[in-house]
Amino acid sequence: MAAGPRVAVVVFPGTNSEDETLRAVRAVGLQGELVHWSQPEALARFDAFVLPGGFAYEDRIRAGAVAAHDAVMDPVIEAAQAGKFVLGICNGAQILAEAGLVPGTGPLRLPTAAFAPNASGRFQSVHVHVKLSVTLDRVPILGGIEDGAVIPAWASHGDGRLAAPADELARIERDGHLAFIYCDRHGNPVSAPNGAALDCAGLVNRDGNVLAIMPHPERDGWTFQHLDDSRDVARGDTAATLAPSGGIRFFEHFAQAVRERFSA
């Protein structure tokens, strides 16, 4: 394979979404590889990082809290500070918040905002849509994404409720850290199913190179996974049914950003 940007999908003890995340990364043409917690030294040679969903270290203390202190996060944090792209989905998002990388307004590994237990107190798996709610210059990690883009995804988590002190929430909103909010399929904002402050579905850091998103776009990334008309339209067409679409657009924008950065 020609030399191109390499993307590490970082696996912690308790990660459970690494396969579909790797599949999405590869489907958009990136060279993705799984890297386990026992091999932090391997991370040096990667150009971008994805932290997938699951329950790293049993979500002890708070979801993502122990993982944020794992040695395998050292090279990820270094890379983020060097401006490399780091994407966290679900548990990965929680880890990025606990590592202090998003919203990134405080010191490392001292979170200013966290993804707390859902308002229901329980794990919940529901289909959702999320909408880009910042200006494009705030999310260079999603190269070429259009204003107000609506992405289908599954919110499958027990701890997805953004919680932070009032002044931090105000900062998140004011300074463009509120990358994604929940919406309906037409893009109309809806209440977060988990009770998140600001109806937040995703946070971005100041430089726009670290993005944390709670719902899983990779679980609605192929036509056969869609719950809307698009699947009905593809009935009888095998290739169209198996084709990447919907949530995969999120990864296409990530790939565009990673590729542009790599060739720059």
Place this chain on the structure above:
Amino acid sequence: MMTAAHDDAVALGRTLGVALSDDEIRRIAEHLGRVPSATELFAFDAQWSEHCSYKSSREHLKKLPTEGPTVLLGVGEDAGIVRLGEWQGETYGIVVAHESHNHPSQVVPFEGAATGIGGIVRDVLCMGAEVIGVADPLRFGRLENEHCRYVAQQVVDGIAAYGNAIGVPNVGGDVFFDSSFDDNVLVNVVALGLVKEKDIIHSRAPEGSVGWDIVLVGKATDRSGFGGASFSSLTLDEDDAEANKGAVQVPDPFLKNVIMRASYAVFAALREQGLTVGFKDLGAGGLAGCSAELCAAGGVGAEVELERVSTAQRDLPPEVIAIGETQERLCWIVPPSFTPTLLALYNEMYSLPRVARGACAAVIGKVTDTRRYVARYRNETVMDVDLEFLTGGVRYSRPYTIAPVEIEPRDARVRDVEAAFPPGGSDLIGRLRAVLAHRDVCSRASIYQRYDGVVRGCTAIPPGYADAGVLVPIPGAPLAFAVGIGGNPRYGAIDPRRAAELAVVEAVAQVTAVGALPVGLTDCLNFGDPTIPEQMGAFVAAVEGLSEAARALDVPFVSGNVSLYNRSSSGNHVAPSPIVGCVGTIADVTHTASAALKRAGSALFVLGVPQLAYGGTVIAEVAGLSTRALPQMDYEGFAEACAVVRAGFERGFVLASRDVSDGGVLTAIAEMAFGSLAGIGAELNHTDAFFVEIDARGRNWTNNAVWFAEFPGFVCEVDAERAAAFAELAAKHGVRAREVGETIGRAELDYNGQRAPIAELRSIWDAPLRDFYGASSGPS
């Protein structure tokens, strides 16, 4: 022959509290020619328990059909395997296992339900498969009862906590509420795996394995779960509740998550080296049970050093190390040349010791050619028994009586129905509201939304979007499969045999309703105390029913489980509950569809023939019918109806389908509308053409109650332009297909002018369990 040694053995057994009978203990002492050690007695206690040996059920289970062209691996190992299909020159199989965790779930519901998943997942894993799905049939007591409410909450929490953490999607299941489960909850679990036919690993020491290593992998052994197998085979007694809690294992799904992934890495290493090995999970009977069964199946022996087992506490007695049922453990038999690779993958790459204290992979013994199981602890032999004698178990031919089922004559059934549904019209929508609010019909969303149904990214139809969940397990391949579950306790209470037949039909109908071809069945048989002839008779009758239905529909059983003694000390037996799972394959995922109504102007067809048989139905309870008549079986007609639905999917005629089950046709149509994102409703206007029976005197007889009749059949939304072709297809198969109405572009149910908004009906359907389990929401 009675000797002092036999009496000493019996006395020891009673002191230790094993569940073996006096006669069984004497047999063991006689065979050994001495008083057995404590470790030996506990080993026999587990191996000869109902749970492990199927001692009461085995002779009847032989009646089930277990062979066919779709079977890659039949009954006999930890799980069966059915053929999924070919992809890129390889044959793929779906591993199917079924387990109950009823007793543990009654005593400590959270841990009991969680370890139910944990155990069955290992049964799939040890076939060399990736675990790709689970489904839970649940039978709860009445929610009016406080303890039942607690159990019903905790069981769901336990399933969620375990399944979500290991990252295996929950793709279906069912839930019924019935007073017969007040003292004995039923928690069954189906687990599914994906494996290439050539990569199947068997649960036996391979040929030529003498001298190989026995490797124990997983959690550090502790006292939890000691005596679990024999506990599962006892009647639950209130007074023992506290004592029984110790027999329930402690789950660690996070460790399991890592063990599963490490095992996948081992599978890859084995494929690379082309090695044939043995692999089996530790379940009932613990380490001794597992390694003994591995070696017995391979015709070899074992020598195990118990002090090599990693333990969580110091100085555990040898019988606890040997027999305890600590969770999250597996056993390998591998050539010594492979052992370093195996240990490195578990202990270093996946760093089990870092993940959980004391967790590891360690060599604990050797395979021998003695056909004996020898275990030593601190240089003392604590177990030395003939493997065949230990694992061959015991058999009982329990006496049974099958009670005849009385069915009222037709005239009485007509009177019964007409009293509740007077001829000349009635408020059908009002009846529908009551049916939708029924505990066995109302939305299960607030339960299945607690489970991750989409992790792994292979889910094509998540739970709740159709009768059966659908997975596309091989990325890039169009091969898909569906899982359906049947087993209505209200039928079971009336006629266990017919209930078993209807359970097979329901499971088959569910997979058919997403366009799948049924290829394999799995059963979990939940019954009362087999020492009571009527209870044993219900079991025997149910097995006969399963057998007849499976043969008639030509779908083999590939795995199963028996759970007896589901009886409380107050004498409350569970309703006879043969629960059946069906795996159906879909050659191309493009031909499946959710059950949601898709577009306005489609034709609504009903396939199948309703009968004047309302026994055990939801409408019988709602409208106060007293009948006990269950549907007569017409397997040929049902099989043809299934063929029509499948062909309808493949040819693009059928846009959505549901089988006719709890609540009947009108309920099925309402539920299809509830799933519609586009706000599609239904107008039922050809109602005259529907459900006219010819009575014994040749007269037409019909009644509105037929809209709620439960019978083997389907509702199909058919593309308007293909309606004629679909009707023709049905006619060609000799299937009664009646067009009863059409879909409409407004979210309304309209039955001959009786109207209700879909949103209003949906809120009735959503409410009961949402109020109990918490928030739920519809598709976005």
